[in-house]
């Protein structure tokens with residue numbers, strides 16, 4: 001693997017043969033490449049589905065503040081605690097004990113592989129433009145195709161394939177260029193009166209209050225930024241160590257601009273109610289309205305390239321999480337097993353069997369891409385919140401700070417990131433929290449297993465209470481889902 005052992009971003013597994021050191025521009029491209037996957041291509045519909053232009057603007061504003069705080073949290077933790085280099089769960093463990101640490105790893109892992117299920121669905125939804133039987137990516141033909149794609153990736157990784165830097169560069173260009181072209185064309189075709197038809201969205205009774213509208217955008221805007229938490233691993237590749245901080249912030253603002261433009265300009269082409277009904281990847285439908293079929297073809301192909309690349313990266317990463325956690329005793333030892341080629345084969349197999357199982361659930365539940373990435377977004381909140389809280393805790397206690405060194409900035413960032421995460425838990429809504437409870441609870445078995453293996457005390461009293469609460473909530477949630485009272489799929 002790359003320079004660090006602790007997983008964090010998909011790009012953690014990118015290797016260059018010669019390990020040439022990178023300048024600012026290349027580093028920024030890496031950061032952008034690690035964020036852009038499937039999300040951007042469906043933003044027009046995903047954002048307009050529950051919100052008018054005003055709420056969408058507010059939504060991007062909140063996300064800008066919250067995600068930037070999180071970026072700074074990971075940067076400052078990487079500096080303060082270099083030995084925990086960028087581990088998304090290692091911080092939670094260091095700050096709040098083994099059970100919270102375990103759940104952060106478990107949650108990051110769930111988010112990674114459920115996100116991969118959504119990747120498989122959206123690739124085939126895009127391909128349905130060429131072969132309609134794939135429908136919304138959840139027909140049997142699509143699920144069959146998705147399963148083949150999944151196991152192809154599996155075999156490639158077992159054979160030792162890594163995402164090479166050159167492939168990564170080509171994929172990044174192939175996915176960003178169509179997005180930039182889209183923005184250019186749609187900006188020219190933009191009609192102010194279409195955009196302003198119902199600026200507040202309050203004219204559409206289906207949307208609800210501004211608050212409700214803003215909430216509806218939160219898991220979408222979170223999803224498109226997932227991946228940025230790992231940017232600090234690129235520091236090993238930087239010619240100058242300082243460049244990585246700049247590159248991360250530059251990459252962040254570039255993506256924010258691309259994302260906000262894609263979602264807002266689209267409402268100046270197609271009115272909100274119509275956008276809400278568009279098929280995903282909805283950038284294709286928007287561009288087709290302006291330039292005709294080639295627009296849809298271009299976007300659908302760009303999505304396939306982008307998402308297959310991201311699928312590979314996130315499979316490497318998803319397998320890496322339990323693997324590393326198995327090595328350090330956070331998860332059971334069997335996850336640590338490596339093949340002769342040094343591939344975490346057991347962890348990879350378990351991960352992809354879960355993806356396969358969820359694909360079959362998708363078929364029967366007729367789950368949509370959106371429902372799946374909502375689950376992936378909601379699941380990542382545990383590691384995010386505890387990373388923010390750990391940064392705040394370090395700043396409050398002053399541990400790892402020099403005498404007289406200012407801690408206010410770090411405290412503020414940790415605090416804002418934590419509040420942002422908690423607000424997202426609230427905005428996610430009950431059905432997705434229930435779904436997460438059901439996915440988190442089985443982790444307890446693996447936690448106990450790992451603790452026993454290491455002959456360590458299983459629970460401290462507070463942890464036992466937390467575990468009991470999680471079991472209770474998940475049982476209740478499972479019951480509600482079973483009788484059909486709530487549904488996240």
Ligand SMILES: NC(=[NH2+])NCCC[C@H](N)C(=O)O
Nearest residue numbers: 037038039112115116224314
């Ligand atoms: N498979 C995953 N868990 N991917 C998470 C990253 C999502 C990425 N930001 C995207 O827009 O596609």
